[in-house]
Amino acid sequence: MMMRVGLPKNKNLKKSVPDFLAACGVAIAPAEDRKDYTAISGDGFDGVACSLKQDTLIRWVAEGRLQAGIVGLDCATEFNLAAAAASGADGDAPRVEVAGALGIGECSLKIAVSNRMNVSDVRDLQGMRFATSFPNILRAFLAENGVEAGEIVEMDGSVEMAIALGEADAIMDLVETGASLRANNLKAVFDVMAVEAVVIRPVQMNTPAVRALVSRLVGAASDAEPKDNSAARSQDSADRPAVMRPLVARVA
Secondary structure (H helix, E strand, O other): OOEEEEEEOOHHHHOHHHHHHHHOOOEEOOOOOOOOEEEEEEOOEEEEEEEEOHHHHHHHHHOOOOOEEEEEHHHHHHHHHHHHHHHOOOOOOOOEEEEEEOOOOOEEEEEEEEOOOOOOOHHHHOOOEEEEOOHHHHHHHHHHOOOOOOEEEEOOOOOOHHHHOOOOOEEEEEEOOOHHHHHOOEEEEEEEEEEOEEEEEEOOOOOHHHHHHHHHHHHHHHHHOOOOHHHHHHHHHHHOOOOOOOOOOEEO
C-alpha cells in the first residue's frame, strides 16, 4: 500500500515543514493548482502527502487513514489526553504515537493574565476562569499543581481577547514571541509546555516505510541540533523541570 503522510495546513508550520522536508532529502512534487495533495518520496518510502488541518490530520493518523503525519506537540498531546479522558487510560479510543521531535516550529504553552494582575504563585490561579484552545492540557496542568479552575472556556483561536471581554481571568495559549500578549496588555506568568513540530504515527504501526520516514526526519533534526544544545537543555531541565512530565508550574 502506498504510504499516506499528513502535512499541517496551519500557518505556523505550513512553510517551515516543506523547507524542513527538503533539507532532509525528502522530495515533494509540486502540487497541482488548488490541490492539497501531492507525491512524496525518499530513501525507503514513497507515497502521497496530504495537507490537512491539524485536528483532522491527527484523527486520521489515529484511525490509520494516514500512516504518519507532522503536527505540533501541543495538538498531539491534547488529542491523546482527550482520548484518555473519553475512554479511560486502558480504553480503546484511537491515539497517536509521537515518534520524534523535529526541532522546528518551537514555541510554548503559557498561562497569561492581565498586566494589572499580581500572580506570583501557582496557587494564585485557584478559582480563576480560564480561556484556552487546549482544555485537556490545561486540566492536567491545574490538577498536577493542586489548582481548581472556576471555569474553563473553550475557544478556537483568538484566545487573547477573552480577558478583555470579561470572559476569563487568565488564558493558556501558544506563545512564540509574546507580541500578541503585549498587544493585548497581557503577561505570561507560568510555562506549561514546550512545543515543537513532531512526527506522529498510529499506535503500534511500524512498517518499514514508516520507519524509514521517521528515521530520516528525526535523524535530520538531531544532526541539525547545535552540539552544545543538549547540554543547555540538560542544565535547563535541572533548574526548571519539564512541566508536562510532571506538570509542575514554573514562573515564565
